[in-house]
Amino acid sequence: MPLSPELAALLAPPAPDRLPLPPAAHPVPGARLVRGAVYAAFDGIRPLELDLWLPDEPHAPLPLIVYIHGGGWRTGTRTDMGPRLRHWDPSPFARLARAGFAVASLDYRLTGESAVHPAQLEDVTAALTWLHARADELGLDVGRTVAWGESAGAHLAALLALTTPVLGCIAWYGPTDLTTLPEQSRPGTYDATSRTTREALLIGAALDTAPDRARAASPVTYVTADAPPFLILHGTEDSLIPLAQSEQFSAALRQAGASVDFRPVPGADHAWAGLSDEDVERCFDTSLDFARTLASPPPLPT
Template identity: 90%
Template sequence: MPLSPELAALLASPAPAQLPLPPAAHPAPGARLLRGAVYAAPDGIRPLELDLWLPDEPHGPLPVIVYLHGGGWRTGTRTDMGPRFRPWHPSPFARLAQAGFAVASLDYRLTGEATHPAQLEDVTAALAWLHARAGELGLDIGRVVTWGESAGAHLAALLALTTPVLGCVAWYGPTDLTTLPAQSRPGTYDATSPTTREALLIGAPLATAPDRARAASPVSHVTADAPPFLILHGTEDALIPLAQSEQLAAALRQAGADVDFRPVPGADHAWAGLSDADVERCFTTSLDFARALTAQPPTRV
């Protein structure tokens, strides 16, 4: 029996951009946190949320960092910048807010919920939510930098290459799923397996779905309009080969885009093998890159 128009309207979910914002918490000096703002509500799964970190005393509209967590697209949480940062107090997100940024750290659908391009659709929807609420939140949506680690770096790169943003920070992310098996250490990658992280992302083994693998690869979306990239990747990464970041850097250079590619000597995946000082240096280098890109006057109130 069809619903009456009145009942259908009553039961319809409100648009996320119209929902009340969460109350602010103050987890660190100089930073406030709006935890768990719903930015999208895909049918059939959980609402997708973001945490928005803000400086306590903003000076004009804020530049924005859109942060995307790692976890092989199948695990991970928006509260986590990776295992080496879990002991940090204040957290890396609080430090970015203290440095004058708004930081939107996002959920996105995991591969147990949906396959590519759902994840890119989600993070694009989050950017649209930030646009819609920029005025009430005091954001300068013309000054956005994407930042991600591992699988999140893959999504940060895709978002930066498919939407207008100022730049991208990519830490040890996969960039070309078609070449990843051959670049991996001998005997460690089975391109015919349906259970690899990448196969679960595209919904098929890489060897049997090259077109899907190519469409999900950041290198396939590089154009002359690409924004500046900072790419950091450990030279000893046993999970995502350094060659993946080399390949993205080469594609960006060939297109005429600005890219700062920095291999990190001795680092394994997730900055394993680095000293605390070197991990801090990776973070500071990335913050400095975002700060330099967003240093121009605000573009929108």
């Protein structure tokens, strides 16, 4: 039985850019947390949420880091910047807020939710649209946005940076060309004919049967001279996503005339396994310095 227009309007999900924001918490001195703000409400799936970390006493519209978690597009949580940073106190997000950034850490649809590319890119793009719509309310300078992600999140951060205007991108050990990933992996470790690899689940087909889908889901496909600056960190001993992925991506950016700072991390496996705590801190600090340099406002004219 069809609904009346009045009932249909009443039952329709409210527009996320008009929903009240959750109350801010103060989990650590110097930082506020708006936890679980709904940024998208699609029919038939869970609402998508983000956490927004803010300095406790901002003095101007804030530069923004959009953070995208890893987990092979199948697992992961927006509260996590990777296993080696999971137990930091204060958390890496709180540290970024204390450094003067707003940090939006996002949910997105996972492949176990019958979501194939470009669903994940659509989600993170919707989050950026939501942040733009509420920038004045939240005190954000969205003109100074940096995308940052690790592993699968780095893949999405790179896609976001190459398809949406942002200042730059920080990519930690992410896949960037699904068409070359099998051949670059260690011999005998990757089955391109399988429909159950992380990448196959992302595109909805085995990589060797759907090269067009694999190309469409690869950040390297979208590299142009207009790409924003990239900082790419990748372990030299990565056994999950080969270092060659970042080497190839960095070369493509340079060839196009874009700016890229590619830093292989000696001795590091995926997710910074094998690194000392001090070296993990160094990766984080290098990334923060890159974001800070990009997002610093230009000097006032004299």
